[in-house]
Amino acid sequence: MNNLVRTAIPVLFVLLWSTGFIMARLGMETAEPASFLLIRFALAAAVLLGIIWLVPSSTTKAIDWRQVAHSAIAGILLQAVYLGGVFAGVNLGIGAGLSSLIVGVQPILTVLLAALWLSEKLSYQKILGCVLGFVGVCLVTAQWSQVDGALSLHGLAFCVAALFGITFGTIYQKKFCHSLDLHINMATQYIAASVFLLPMALWWESFNITWTLRLVLVLAWLVLGLSIGAVFLLMWLIRVGEAGRVSSLFFLVPPVVAIEAWFLFAEPLNASVVAGTVLCIVGVAIVAKPAPRKPA
Numbered sequence: 001m002n003n004l005v006r007t008a009i010p011v012l013f014v015l016l017w018s019t020g021f022i023m024a025r026l027g028m029e030t031a032e033p034a035s036f037l038l039i040r041f042a043l044a045a046a047v048l049l050g051i052i053w054l055v056p057s058s059t060t061k062a063i064d065w066r067q068v069a070h071s072a073i074a075g076i077l078l079q080a081v082y083l084g085g086v087f088a089g090v091n092l093g094i095g096a097g098l099s100s101l102i103v104g105v106q107p108i109l110t111v112l113l114a115a116l117w118l119s120e121k122l123s124y125q126k127i128l129g130c131v132l133g134f135v136g137v138c139l140v141t142a143q144w145s146q147v148d149g150a151l152s153l154h155g156l157a158f159c160v161a162a163l164f165g166i167t168f169g170t171i172y173q174k175k176f177c178h179s180l181d182l183h184i185n186m187a188t189q190y191i192a193a194s195v196f197l198l199p200m201a202l203w204w205e206s207f208n209i210t211w212t213l214r215l216v217l218v219l220a221w222l223v224l225g226l227s228i229g230a231v232f233l234l235m236w237l238i239r240v241g242e243a244g245r246v247s248s249l250f251f252l253v254p255p256v257v258a259i260e261a262w263f264l265f266a267e268p269l270n271a272s273v274v275a276g277t278v279l280c281i282v283g284v285a286i287v288a289k290p291a292p293r294k295p296a
Contacts, residue, residue: 009233010249010288016230018256021096022264023218023226024087030210033087034201038194039209040219041079044227045190052183063181068188070176075189077169080196085162092155097141100254102159104137107251109167111244111287117171120242126287133251133283139276140254143268167247173235174243182235190227248287251280 031039082103089099108130115122177185201207209215237246255277262269 013233014252018253020226021257023222026218030215032205033091034197035205035207038197038201040222041190041194043223045187048187067180071185071188072192074169074173075192076196077165079193081165082162085158089155089158092152094155099159100141103163106167107247110247114243129283129286132279136276136279137254139272142272170243174238248284255280
């Protein structure tokens with residue numbers, strides 16, 4: 001794979017991933033969090049199983065069931081706990097700024113834990129990049145700091161759970177699911193996440209969904225563009241790169257979301273957002289830059 005494609009994949013991932021927040025904002029108006037995610041994950045699993053059945057490969061025929069089990073655990077953490085936590089937190093009144101800020105700690109935690117559990121090098125370069133990236137996220141999300149209603153401790157708990165879900169999920173995916181076929185890996189993740197969310201949707205939610213054309217289009221994009229397209233790129237990036245460096249890409253998501261919200265919803269794009277965007281880009285560039293090789 002040439003350098004141009006390797007450079008384009010992280011950019012495409014950030015662009016795709018960022019649209020999830022815009023689409024969720026549109027879709028959550030007519031559906032409850034667990035119910036909405038359950039339908040999304042079940043549809044994504046069905047599409048992936050269809051691809052595996054229609055286009056079988058040597059890697060899909062020789063299945064390592066132990067890695068499939070690991071993939072199910074990674075899926076519960078990365079899909080159900082992370083996305084479910086964010087959606088539930090926002091649904092309970094946590095503002096976009098605070099929820100983004102809590103989850104924005106994820107690259108820092110991942111870099112630290114990857115050094116501990118994956119033996120990835122913890123350099124001053126990575127630490128500096130993460131600090132700059134997080135400061136950038138703080139500046140970008142400052143304009144979203146208004147919380148609707150009283151601050152909910154349950155909402156905060158869900159956002160913190162989301163933070164640990166994506167952090168430990170990324171580490172777990174890198175450590176235990178590195179050689180499993182990506183289609184099987186992703187299908188397993190969505191099946192496991194659906195099973196995990198099903199009792200929650202049935203027990204705590206009404207499962208009352210107002211189906212509109214907009215909701216169908218939003219769901220279609222979330223399934224094809226996000227759950228299949230963006231997550232496929234994320235799984236590939238985790239497989240070929242360091243978990244810490246891949247996680248730093250999430251620093252770029254809030255700035256891109258801010259730009260998209262400015263374009264689509266006429267939300268303000270002030271100096272704080274611009275400065276934060278620059279810091280996020282610089283921080284990610286510092287983390288992504290390979291460390292200089294020592295002379296032999």
